[in-house]
Amino acid sequence: MDILGIGFIGAGFSARFHLRGLVGVRGAEVVAVYSRTEKSAKEFSALSEELGLGRPRVYRDLHEMLADPRVNAVWITTPNDLRVEHVKAVTEEARQGKGNIVGVAIEKPLARNYKEAKEVVDMIERAGLLHGYLENQVFMPSFTKGREVVWCYGAKYSGRPYLARAAEEHSGPHSPWFWRPSISWGGVLLDMACHSIEASRVMLSDPSKPKGSLRPKKVLGKIAFLKWAKERYAEEIKRRFNVDFKKEPAEDYAIVIISYEDENGELVIGEARTSWAFVGVGLRLTFEVLGPEYSLYVTTHQPELFAFMSRNVKIPPSEAFIEKQNSDQGLMPVIPDEAVTYGYQAEDRHMVESFLRKRMPWENLRDGLLVVELMMLAYLSAEKGQEINYERTLIEDYIPRIAKHSSTG
Numbered sequence: 001m002d003i004l005g006i007g008f009i010g011a012g013f014s015a016r017f018h019l020r021g022l023v024g025v026r027g028a029e030v031v032a033v034y035s036r037t038e039k040s041a042k043e044f045s046a047l048s049e050e051l052g053l054g055r056p057r058v059y060r061d062l063h064e065m066l067a068d069p070r071v072n073a074v075w076i077t078t079p080n081d082l083r084v085e086h087v088k089a090v091t092e093e094a095r096q097g098k099g100n101i102v103g104v105a106i107e108k109p110l111a112r113n114y115k116e117a118k119e120v121v122d123m124i125e126r127a128g129l130l131h132g133y134l135e136n137q138v139f140m141p142s143f144t145k146g147r148e149v150v151w152c153y154g155a156k157y158s159g160r161p162y163l164a165r166a167a168e169e170h171s172g173p174h175s176p177w178f179w180r181p182s183i184s185w186g187g188v189l190l191d192m193a194c195h196s197i198e199a200s201r202v203m204l205s206d207p208s209k210p211k212g213s214l215r216p217k218k219v220l221g222k223i224a225f226l227k228w229a230k231e232r233y234a235e236e237i238k239r240r241f242n243v244d245f246k247k248e249p250a251e252d253y254a255i256v257i258i259s260y261e262d263e264n265g266e267l268v269i270g271e272a273r274t275s276w277a278f279v280g281v282g283l284r285l286t287f288e289v290l291g292p293e294y295s296l297y298v299t300t301h302q303p304e305l306f307a308f309m310s311r312n313v314k315i316p317p318s319e320a321f322i323e324k325q326n327s328d329q330g331l332m333p334v335i336p337d338e339a340v341t342y343g344y345q346a347e348d349r350h351m352v353e354s355f356l357r358k359r360m361p362w363e364n365l366r367d368g369l370l371v372v373e374l375m376m377l378a379y380l381s382a383e384k385g386q387e388i389n390y391e392r393t394l395i396e397d398y399i400p401r402i403a404k405h406s407s408t409g
């Protein structure tokens with residue numbers, strides 16, 4: 001296979017980011033798309049063509065798309081509550097051998113709880129498919145270069161890093177379903193701590209050792225409702241998204257501290273700090289690493305490009321400068337290509353190359369499953385108000401309290 005034909009399930013925000021990421025990736029063509037609304041699928045198809053990635057055929061029936069012989073891999077980019085349903089469809093088709101699918105790539109979080117995540121992994125492994133976990137942040141050029149600096153210089157000449165902090169903060173998600181824990185089964189912990197947990201774990205992992213060489217030992221989680229559950233802001237959510245946030249609030253602050261044991265039995269700590277209650281110029285990603293004789297810092301708010309708009313200009317609200325942009329005046333960072341900066345391009349390249357070579361991606365669903373375990377333990381820890389041991393049995397059937405007032409929870 002020289003060209004990987006990709007079929008997308010879902011055509012929203014993250015799918016469009018992947019299109020921009022796939023620009024510049026050799027050996028990929030977007031051949032098909034299936035989404036809930038034909039309108040968004042058609043817009044996605046037109047964008048793909050405009051970006052030179054092919055004109056994907058719009059399918060109204062998922063099974064028909066999966067049986068299309070030109071589809072060699074599927075990118076699943078639908079909301080969290082649909083993971084099991086969509087993976088079931090993909091694996092049924094693959095097992096019946098109707099199509100030509102070799103691999104599946106799935107957006108974060110892998111699922112809404114451990115049971116669903118395990119079911120997803122089991123179905124895909126039973127079907128014999130290659131699988132990638134779409135955790136873009138561990139593919140960010142600043143992150144991968146930073147990891148190289150840490151391990152090839154800091155760790156080599158002074159000792160391994162012992163603390164990694166990863167943070168993702170913005171002013172709240174863009175689609176109504178994120179604000180409804182009855183659908184998503186979580187707030188910012190599920191939505192964004194998944195990124196920061198994995199980024200800190202990967203940063204602390206010795207690249208010369210097997211991926212799972214760091215063993216989680218203890219998890220401490222705290223969540224809070226700092227902004228959006230307040231009357232005034234809940235009304236704003238009602239107005240913008242038609243969601244009754246008072247009835248089903250989701251946490252907008254989360255911190256997760258994970259203690260790991262390294263290959264030599266030494267303690268190392270990964271911190272994940274996330275918030276939907278951050279008002280700054282826009283989405284902010286930061287990573288910090290501490291080692292015996294070194295430290296390292298990454299922030300997406302100090303790019304090469306800044307723009308200044310005076311008080312005399314009124315430009316309409318947009319996200320042209322930075323994702324989740326909050327301001328159109330003053331001094332603002334501008335990220336020239338967010339798909340590159342946030343890691344989508346390197347991530348998509350890795351998935352495409354792996355599937356073309358019939359190799360298991362380096363970041364795969366086993367990583368996504370571990371991240372779900374750690375998030376569930378963090379929710380449980382937050383509920384109990386204490387640090388808890390890393391024990392899978394504690395969360396095998398667990399559903400966070402935040403999701404329990406849903407009819408399905």
Ligand SMILES: NC(=O)c1ccc[n+]([C@@H]2O[C@H](COP(=O)([O-])OP(=O)(O)OC[C@H]3O[C@@H](n4cnc5c(N)ncnc54)[C@H](O)[C@@H]3O)[C@@H](O)[C@H]2O)c1
Pocket residue numbers: 009010011012013014015034035036037040077078079080082107108109134135136175191
């Ligand atoms: N890696 C990242 O940084 C990142 C960023 C955003 C979203 N995500 C993840 O991607 C997933 C999707 O999020 P999003 O922001 O793209 O959401 P979105 O609301 O922007 O888009 C969702 C897409 O799924 C489609 N859809 C909804 N229900 C469907 C159904 N029943 N069948 C088929 N299609 C359906 C919608 O029409 C839409 O095209 C989520 O799991 C989210 O966590 C990841």
